[in-house]
Amino acid sequence: MNSDVAAFASRAKVVYPINQKYRPLADGASNPSLHEHSKLPPMPNESSSSSSSEGGSLDQEQDNNDSSQFISNMELPRSLQNQSFTRVFHFPHTLTQSGFEGRISLYCLALQEIEQNSSDLQEEKYLIFLQMLRIIFSSRFPKDKNDADFAKNTLLMHEQKVNELRKSSTSCQTAKEAPHDASCSLEEFERAQKDLLERSLQASKSFSSQLEDLCQLLLRRKDGFYSEEAQEDILSVVQTLLSEEEHLIMLQEADLKRTLDKLLWWEEMSALVQSQPALLRWEVTLRLGLISTSVEQLTSAGNLRSDAKERILSEIQSALTEGLQQSTEECTKKTKELVTEKCRKKESKKRKLERSQKNERSAALELSQTRCDLQEQTSVYQELLMRHRKQISDLEMQQDNKTVESLCNLWKKLRACWSNRLAEIAKDIFLASVPTQMNLTAERCENLWLDVEQELADELQQAESSTRQQLEHIRTELEKDQQVWIDGMALRQACLKHLAEQQMKIVRAMVARQSYTLSSDIGRLIEKKHEHLLLLVQRSFVVRHFSLHMLKEMRMSKLKLLSQNDFRALMLEDANKTQLCVDSNLKNSRASLAERHLGPESQLLGNNLQQEFLSELESAMEILQSHSQLLLGNTLSHSIHHRMEVMPKQSLTSPKYDANLKQHLKEAAAESVYLTKDSLSAIVRIYYSDLRDISSNLQPYQLNLNQERNQRQDASSHLSRALLRELMNWGKRPASTELQERVVLNKQKLLEQSDLDQEMVYEELRRKKVAQDQTMERVKAQLVEAEESFISELAAMARISVHNADLNSSSEEDNAGEQSATILDLLALNPALDPALNPSLTPLFATPTVKSNSKKKGGR
Numbered sequence: 001m002n003s004d005v006a007a008f009a010s011r012a013k014v015v016y017p018i019n020q021k022y023r024p025l026a027d028g029a030s031n032p033s034l035h036e037h038s039k040l041p042p043m044p045n046e047s048s049s050s051s052s053s054e055g056g057s058l059d060q061e062q063d064n065n066d067s068s069q070f071i072s073n074m075e076l077p078r079s080l081q082n083q084s085f086t087r088v089f090h091f092p093h094t095l096t097q098s099g100f101e102g103r104i105s106l107y108c109l110a111l112q113e114i115e116q117n118s119s120d121l122q123e124e125k126y127l128i129f130l131q132m133l134r135i136i137f138s139s140r141f142p143k144d145k146n147d148a149d150f151a152k153n154t155l156l157m158h159e160q161k162v163n164e165l166r167k168s169s170t171s172c173q174t175a176k177e178a179p180h181d182a183s184c185s186l187e188e189f190e191r192a193q194k195d196l197l198e199r200s201l202q203a204s205k206s207f208s209s210q211l212e213d214l215c216q217l218l219l220r221r222k223d224g225f226y227s228e229e230a231q232e233d234i235l236s237v238v239q240t241l242l243s244e245e246e247h248l249i250m251l252q253e254a255d256l257k258r259t260l261d262k263l264l265w266w267e268e269m270s271a272l273v274q275s276q277p278a279l280l281r282w283e284v285t286l287r288l289g290l291i292s293t294s295v296e297q298l299t300s301a302g303n304l305r306s307d308a309k310e311r312i313l314s315e316i317q318s319a320l321t322e323g324l325q326q327s328t329e330e331c332t333k334k335t336k337e338l339v340t341e342k343c344r345k346k347e348s349k350k351r352k353l354e355r356s357q358k359n360e361r362s363a364a365l366e367l368s369q370t371r372c373d374l375q376e377q378t379s380v381y382q383e384l385l386m387r388h389r390k391q392i393s394d395l396e397m398q399q400d401n402k403t404v405e406s407l408c409n410l411w412k413k414l415r416a417c418w419s420n421r422l423a424e425i426a427k428d429i430f431l432a433s434v435p436t437q438m439n440l441t442a443e444r445c446e447n448l449w450l451d452v453e454q455e456l457a458d459e460l461q462q463a464e465s466s467t468r469q470q471l472e473h474i475r476t477e478l479e480k481d482q483q484v485w486i487d488g489m490a491l492r493q494a495c496l497k498h499l500a501e502q503q504m505k506i507v508r509a510m511v512a513r514q515s516y517t518l519s520s521d522i523g524r525l526i527e528k529k530h531e532h533l534l535l536l537v538q539r540s541f542v543v544r545h546f547s548l549h550m551l552k553e554m555r556m557s558k559l560k561l562l563s564q565n566d567f568r569a570l571m572l573e574d575a576n577k578t579q580l581c582v583d584s585n586l587k588n589s590r591a592s593l594a595e596r597h598l599g600p601e602s603q604l605l606g607n608n609l610q611q612e613f614l615s616e617l618e619s620a621m622e623i624l625q626s627h628s629q630l631l632l633g634n635t636l637s638h639s640i641h642h643r644m645e646v647m648p649k650q651s652l653t654s655p656k657y658d659a660n661l662k663q664h665l666k667e668a669a670a671e672s673v674y675l676t677k678d679s680l681s682a683i684v685r686i687y688y689s690d691l692r693d694i695s696s697n698l699q700p701y702q703l704n705l706n707q708e709r710n711q712r713q714d715a716s717s718h719l720s721r722a723l724l725r726e727l728m729n730w731g732k733r734p735a736s737t738e739l740q741e742r743v744v745l746n747k748q749k750l751l752e753q754s755d756l757d758q759e760m761v762y763e764e765l766r767r768k769k770v771a772q773d774q775t776m777e778r779v780k781a782q783l784v785e786a787e788e789s790f791i792s793e794l795a796a797m798a799r800i801s802v803h804n805a806d807l808n809s810s811s812e813e814d815n816a817g818e819q820s821a822t823i824l825d826l827l828a829l830n831p832a833l834d835p836a837l838n839p840s841l842t843p844l845f846a847t848p849t850v851k852s853n854s855k856k857k858g859g860r
Contacts, residue, residue, distance in 0.1 A: 084183050084184060084185045084186070085100070085101045085104045085105060085108075085183070085184060085186070086101055086105065086183055086184075087105060087108060087183070087184045088105050088109070089109070089112075090109070090339070090343045090346075091106070091109055091262070091266050091400065092339040092342060092343060092400070092403045092404070092407070093105070093336075093339055093343070094106045094109065094266065094270065095269070095270055095273050095335065095339065095407060096332060096335050096336050096339060099561065100557040100558045100561045102270060103267070103270075103553075103554075103557045103560075103561070104186070104554045104557050106263065106266055106267065106270070107263065107550045107553055107554045107557075108184075108189065108554070110259050110262070110263045110550060111189075111193070111547055111550055113259050113262075114255070114256065114259055114543055114546060114547065115196065115543075117252070117255040117259070118200075118252070118539070118543055119169055119170075120389075121248045121251060121252060121255075121539075122165075122169060122203075123166070124244075124248070124382075124385055125241075125244055125245075125248060126162045126165070126166065127365070127381075128240070128241075128244055128378055128381060129158075129162070129241065130155075130158065130159060130162060131365060131377065131381070132236075132237055132240055132241075132374050132377075132378075133154070133155050133158060133214075134155065135374060135377065136233055136236075136237070136374075137151035137152075137154065137155055138151075150221060154214075154217060158210065158214065161206075161210050162210075165203050165206060165207060168199060168202070168203055169199070169200075169203060186551075186554060186555065189551075189554075190551055193544075193547050193551065196547075197540060197541075197543075197544045197616060200540040200543075201537065201540055201619075201620055201623060204533060204536035204537055204540060204623075205533070205623050205627065207536065208529070208532065208533040208536065208627055209627075209630070211237070211238070211241070211529070211532070212529065212630065212631065212634065214237070215234045215237075215238075215529075216634060216638075218230045218233055218234055219234075219638060231521070231525075234525065235525060235528075236374050237374070238525065238528045238529055238532060239375075239528065240374045240375060240378050241532050242528060242531060242532055242535070243375065243378065244378060244382070245532060245535035245536065245539070246535065247382050248539065249535060249538065249539060249542075251386070251389070252539055252542060252543070253542075256489070256542070256543075256546055258393060260482065260485055261482075262397075262400075264478045264481065264482055267478060268474065268475055268478055269404045271471060271474045271568065272404075272408065272471060273404070273407055273408060273411060274567070274568055275467050275471060275567055276408075276411035276412060276414075276415045277327075277328065277331060277411065277415070278467070278567040278568065279415065279460075279463060279464065279467060279567070280324070280327065280415045280418060280419060281324065282463050282567070283419060283422075283456070283460055283463075284320050284323075284324050284422060286456055286459045286460065286463070287320070287422070287423070287426055287452070287456055288313075288316065288317055288320060288426075290452045290455050290456055290459075291313070291316060291426065291430060291452060292313055294448055294451070294452055295309050295312060295313060295434075296309070298434075311433075312429075312430075312433045312434065315429055315433065316426055316429050316430065316433075319425050319426065319429055320422055320425065320426060323418070323421065323422045323425050324418075324422070327414070327418040327421075327422070330414065330418075331411065331414050334410060334414065335407065335410065335411075338403075338406060338407065338410055339403065339407070342399065342402065342403040342406065343403075345399070346395075346396070346399040346400075346403075349395060349399070350392065350395060350396070353391060353392065353395060354392070357388045357391070357392075360384065360388075361381075361384065361385075361388070364380070364381060364384050365381070423453075427449055430445070430448075430449055431445050431446070431449065434448070466567075467567050470566040470567055473566070474566070485549065488545070488549055489545075489546070492541075492542065492545040492546075495617075496538050496541060496542070499538075499617060499621070500534055500538065503530070503534055503621070503624055503628075504527065504530070504531065504534070506625075506628070507526065507527055507530045507628050508527065509758065509762075510628060510632055511523040511526055511527065511632070512762040513761075513762060513765065514632065514635075514636065515762060515765065515766055515769075516765045516766055516768065516769030517636065517639055517769075518635060518636075518639060522635055522639075526628075526631050526632065526635060529631050530624070530627065530628050530631060533623075533624065533627050534624060537620050537623070537624065540620075541613075541616070541617065541620065544613065544616065545613060548609045548612070548613055549609075551609070552602070552605050552606060552609055555605055556598065556601065556602055556605065559598045559601060559602075560598065563598050662791075665791065665794065665795060665798075665800065668798060668800045669794060669798045669800065672798035672799060672800065674797060674798055674799045675794075675797050675798045679797055680794075680797075683790065683793050683794060683797070686790075687786060687789075687790040690782075690786040690789075691783070691786065694779055694782045694783065694786070695779075712757050712760060715753060716750075716753055716754065716757060719746070719749055719750045719753050720750060722746050723743070723746040723747060723750050726739065726742050726743045726746050727743055729742075730742075730743050
């Protein structure tokens with residue numbers, strides 16, 4: 001890319017959409033010199049006709065190729081776009097593939113291993129979650145049949161939900177049931193990885209919603225809202241799941257590092273195994289070159305005609321080419337047979353170990369039901385799973401080492417065998433053809449052949465030494481690649497850490513806004529629930545970031561293959577070619593051209609993948625936001641219900657006087673001759689005046705709050721105007737460093753003031769809540785005092801004794817209760833006296849109804 005355009009884009013924060021088909025002219029499209037790159041040569045195994053057609057219709061191809069989601073401003077042929085590859089299901093099988101397919105299949109297997117590890121971690125969490133529910137329900141609900149039914153139904157419901165999550169996780173995995181050696185396009189694999197992320201995020205959201213449903217169910221089941229027992233269960237579950245997520249993140253990091261080490265190790269082993277057929281191919285090339293040199297010397301001496309020389313060399317080359325092709329087929333066949341047998345034995349041992357581990361896990365789960373401590377049970381089960389995971393990893397590494405060792409021995413034997421066989425073929429043709437075409441004795445021909453063999457031995461010794469040096473260089477390059485991976489993982493960790501801090505800051509702010517309504521314990525529980533989902537999302541994006549890096553390497557496989565200039569470049573040549581001696585200048589030109597394209601294309605792909613990663617993070621933040629709103633909404637709803645239940649139990653009236661006493665006071669006051677209309681109106685006016693005085697005390701605090709709020713708004717407005725002013729000045733002089741620093745300083749001040757305003761708002765809400773509670777208590781006491789004063793004064797004016805009336809009413813109620821209890825006891829002892837059971841005892845007359853004097857009293 002043009003350095004000036006790149007600098008402008010970085011300064012102006014210009015970001016192009018990932019799927020944008022046409023790039024703007026600012027990208028250098030109007031400058032033809034930016035696109036005057038030499039066309040890369042086609043892959044050696046591709047036909048020349050296809051490569052020429054690609055080079056001729058390159059612009060049309062770039063416009064019509066919508067299958068790739070990556071945009072490149074470089075003119076690359078379709079041969080670099082990795083359309084499809086043959087898929088295998090074991091790492092050793094990648095050694096049987098040639099060209100870029102072996103590397104792509106290797107990275108494909110690494111992605112499948114990461115996917116399987118993530119599925120195993122998720123399964124571990126589901127098992128621990130269900131085991132926690134069993135422990136909670138067995139310890140908290142042993143009381144009666146209703147509790148037992150509730151526990152059974154709830155556990156069954158959550159088991160069904162977990163099974164649904166398992167099914168979705170299984171369906172989103174890359175199809176492992178596909179037939180062996182099936183063809184797969186890289187675009188399909190990329191789409192499958194993107195679908196995997198989306199399903200993983202949905203599964204995380206569903207599991208968090210399931211956890212929230214469980215919390216709400218426990219709250220509704222317990223007596224009263226926010227009961228201590230329900231809160232204790234919920235806090236224990238959430239805290240255990242948080243600990244489990246932290247443990248799974250640690251395991252995931254270890255799995256990713258182990259997969260990376262395995263991936264790079266297999267790349268190194270691939271180079272090591274390829275060194276043997278490369279040396280054989282190089283030996284054939286050197287032998288043909290030495291024979292050609294010897295025959296050329298005979299031709300120069302006049303002992304051999306040119307047409308005879310060409311005929312001899314063509315015959316030897318044809319025989320060597322055919323022999324080399326046969327050696328390649330035999331090596332490939334025996335390699336596949338050996339790899340298949342080793343993989344079969346490895347899978348058999350792995351299945352046997354997994355069966356024993358499954359039995360051990362089942363026994364551990366049954367034993368864990370006797371423990372009531374969730375943390376202890378989870379810790380024991382985690383240690384067991386870690387030990388099982390290490391056993392599987394050690395078994396795979398041991399078997400892989402044996403497989404590679406067997407392959408190296410096989411290729412060494414095959415190389416030695418075919419080296420001797422090809423030497424005999426070339427010797428027979430040489431000794432049979434040269435004496436018949438020229439007047440040379442057989443002894444002279446034997447001496448010529450021995451000279452060729454001696455020179456070939458010296459050349460092969462140098463080639464083997466060079467190959468060892470190239471293997472060391474490959475190992476060094478892989479170590480550098482490993483460091484690049486580690487740096488990328490550190491960058492991803494910093495990005496996700498920033499996201500987590502941002503999310504938790506938002507949640508704490510949401511909780512702080514409701515601190516006047518919610519207690520600190522409830523606020524911390526909300527934070528823990530949200531942190532749990534945040535850790536789930538982080539695990540998904542850790543895998544996604546690693547997968548994107550692998551997809552990038554898969555995309556760049558052909559370019560990296562073309563840029564190789566060591567012994568692996570020999571393996572790109574087709575053994576069916578009639579010309580084994582490939583021009584070194586042509587190969588070096590191809591490698592240098594591919595290497596020039598490798599850096600810019602790799603950077604462009606990396607930028608596109610980074611933009612895709614950030615856009616996916618933005619989508620995940622929407623899920624986190626909706627989840628935090630759900631948590632806060634449920635908590636506020638329960639808080640409101642709790643208050644609505646508590647409020648009817650509280651009364652603002654005097655506890656001394658009940659409803660019966662007040663009714664008696666009204667009736668007695670109505671009948672009293674000492675209470676007049678004027679005197680009653682006077683004490684009522686006094687009572688209302690007291691109520692107005694009490695309510696007037698609520699105003700001053702609100703006025704004070706409004707004044708403080710206005711002061712904060714004025715300060716924020718002043719800082720905003722100052723920042724806008726500095727921005728306008730910087731826009732006039734964009735190159736000024738001083739103005740830029742002033743803008744940054746004013747921006748920092750404004751952000752600090754905003755945070756301070758938020759803290760003051762939260763403090764204001766807390767103070768307002770405390771003041772309101774205190775005011776309500778004071779108002780309640782004053783209202784009760786005013787009511788007691790009003791009742792006492794009313795009773796005094798009416799010449800009524802309140803205490804005597806209270807005693808009389810209570811004694812009447814007690815007598816009525818005792819009488820009712822006595823009648824019930826008699827009916828229980830003598831059922832025949834119950835009119836409901838003996839109709840003959842039903843009286844023939846109706847009980848006279850006592851007329852109420854309420855109308856008369858109301859008239860008075």
